[in-house]
Amino acid sequence: MMPWGYTVPAVAAVLVVVAAELLVLRTGLFRQSAYWITMAITVAFQVPVDGWLTKLSAPIVQYAPEAITGWRFPWDIPVEDFLFGYALVTAVLLLWKRDESGKDSA
Structure with a gap:
């Protein structure tokens, strides 16, 4: 069963970006x-x-086990964190790049 709490939004964020x-x-x-x-x-x-x-x-940030896949790599990092990180950084760079190209044509 695919967790809905964190996994699905993380995958969706990557797909949208x-x-x-x-x-x-x-x-x-x-x-x-x-x-x-x-x-x-x-x-x-x-x-x-x-x-x-x-x-x-000794976690500082904890995840509800039912909200994530449970796949952790490396060490104890939930793979969903990498998906959200990728989507966030990529979205920012895309918007920056879009704004940059808009200034060239003005």
Whole structure:
């Protein structure tokens, strides 16, 4: 059974952001190496911070078990956190890129 509380919104957020780029905004962000480097840097910082916040031995942030898949990687990070992080950072960059391209044509 797929958890609705956190997993479905996390997957939906990724799908909406990717669809927005591919079907509406068309900024070309996904073709830029700077974007993928940015995502790698984001994950590099997310792993130690999120790992510390969600470690099962002494969690600062707790999730209702029925709200997540229970898949945790690396350490004790729920995979849903990576989905939301990806969607959030990508959405911000897409909007920034859209605004940047709008200024060039004005």
